[in-house]
Amino acid sequence: MHEIESRYVLLETYKRDGTAVCTPVWFVSKGGTIYIVTRDQTGKVKRLRNNAGVRLAACGIRGAVNGSWLSGTSEFVRPEKTGEVVSWRDEKYGILARLAKFLSRGRGDLIALAITLK
Numbered sequence: 001m002h003e004i005e006s007r008y009v010l011l012e013t014y015k016r017d018g019t020a021v022c023t024p025v026w027f028v029s030k031g032g033t034i035y036i037v038t039r040d041q042t043g044k045v046k047r048l049r050n051n052a053g054v055r056l057a058a059c060g061i062r063g064a065v066n067g068s069w070l071s072g073t074s075e076f077v078r079p080e081k082t083g084e085v086v087s088w089r090d091e092k093y094g095i096l097a098r099l100a101k102f103l104s105r106g107r108g109d110l111i112a113l114a115i116t117l118k
Contacts, residue, residue: 002070010022027056076113076114
């Protein structure tokens with residue numbers, strides 16, 4: 001099992017042509033699974049619908065990698081569990097998570113991703 005000791009991870013997803021796109025994101029680790037909360041209208045969701053393969057690395061707030069890259073597979077969390085994942089995220093990141101949720105509300109519904117590392 002991999003433990004990521006960081007407040008952020010750099011999530012690498014892939015366009016249809018295979019080009020990598022990296023995005024620093026908040027995450028929660030539970031039971032060996034990495035969970036990420038995002039909005040359903042974001043580019044990363046569009047890319048993950050076409051290719052579930054991802055790579056993650058611990059990073060700083062601006063995406064500077066400070067850990068090893070880990071490969072994994074993503075899947076969308078069932079809607080009935082998304083609220084629980086959002087609660088975990090809000091607990092970890094506090095008022096900043098609530099503020100981000102408010103500021104991003106025009107970009108679709110909240111969804112959660114579950115990433116299983118290889």
